[in-house]
């Protein structure tokens with residue numbers, strides 16, 4: 185049911201964990217199934233220099249969390265803000281139709297973390 | 309990789325003896341049992357033999373057994389057929405909140421058509437309160453529909469007591485015994501049921517065959533209208549090979565149940581004890597003692613069931629989960645919901661259902677590999693060891709009631 189990429193990111197997720205004193209933290213819950221994703225950011229000169237995640241969710245949710253952190257790392261805030269759920273799903277070679285909503289968590293949590301960063305650093 | 313199958317409540321493999329017994333009825337003995345000629349006569353005996361085999365297992369007489377296409381059909385037939393036949397007596401059904409969808413969704417369908425349904429609650433072990441059952445009976449009540457054993461938790465209801473209550477109030481009693489037949493003794497006389505439903509694929513017969521016991525003299529509107537098969541109770545040319553398979557599977561279950569259920573229960577208990585010893589913060593879902601010998605449903609706090617199933621699957625282990633993420637409807641299990649299991653714990657529920665083919669070595673392997681899998685997923689979970697309580701949106705507190 186899942187692509188090889190999904191299985192890879194599920195079995196060896198990148199960037200699992202938390203960041204002490206993160207510059208931005210985003211947490212979202214999935215309205216469809218009740219799962220939770222949390223993303224931590226370190227930002228330097230407008231560039232995402234570190235990103236970590238924690239996820240309570242299905243295999244697709246874990247794989248998309250992993251993928252979105254990989255995609256966001258090294259990007260500018262502006263670039264990361266335009267990362268979409270669809271782009272994350274595509275980078276994983278697609279998700280089964282009933283699992284598309286899981287990818288919403290990933291980009292939403294990233295965007296929430298960026299929003300938190302921007303609120304905390306209004307002059308950045 | 310070794311394949312370890314711990315999902316026998318979902319389905320079972322066809323037993324080799326059963327398959328062998330079925331094969332001649334696909335080709336050499338292909339006749340239609342309703343035909344009067346030699347080809348029909350050849351198979352009508354096999355059909356009646358299977359009917360007797362099914363009847364013996366549940367202490368019915370063969371004339372009270374009707375073959376159907378699956379458990380779901382049997383449940384639909386008992387409920388819809390009763391309401392149609394007795395509709396002028398009353399329009400009220402009593403069932404439970406934890407039935408299989410074959411019963412629940414049939415009741416919901418009837419509610420839309422003006423019937424009323426009482427869904428009895430269960431306690432935290434998934435057990436019914438018989439005082440509540442009796443209190444729910446009104447002069448309008450025409451059917452009580454209660455399962456023998458729950459498919460998700462294995463909890464066994466006190467069927468004989470329910471049958472006595474139904475008899476006392478002269479209300480018909482339909483029992484979905486799909487998960488019970490072949491696993492625990494089932495006696496339709498002792499239990500006082502009017503309808504009892506069996507599904508072949510749960511006891512080593514093929515998928516797509518089942519049977520319903522209909523107490524002699526019970527008026528029931530057929531679900532399928534057509535030919536005169538099954539004494540006009542169920543139209544459609546008989547699925548002879550599968551019926552033969554169901555008959556033999558029932559006979560073998562009767563011979564072996566006493567011995568095998570002890571063996572399977574010992575393995576299940578070994579798994580249960582092993583997991584509880586090796587993994588902290590887990591919860592048993594289901595009744596501690598009144599439970600099918602093969603079923604173990606546990607919640608591993610802080611992690612989600614599908615990701616656990618995927619990790620187990622990568623090790624060759626097949627189990628199932630009550631998590632919303634595996635359900636298609638994205639709703640966590642209605643059974644665990646009715647038992648007041650906290651939502652995130654319902655998410656993490658995992659059902660292991662054993663069968664006669666499982667070995668001690670397989671169980672020990674599961675006990676060995678499961679704790680690191682759980683730990684890996686917990687380390688990934690924002691709910692586990694959550695330091696910053698404010699951001700734990702689902703409330704660590706309710707989870708920590710464990």
Ligand SMILES: Cc1ncc(COP(=O)(O)O)c(C=O)c1O
Nearest residue numbers: 378379380408410459486487507
């Ligand atoms: C309790 C219960 N009732 C009914 C059914 C439906 O049986 P079938 O799959 O034969 O339609 C099942 C099977 O999943 C079950 O577990």
Ligand code: FES
Nearest residue numbers: 217241242286633
């Ligand atoms: S996160 Fe629940 S279905 Fe994917």
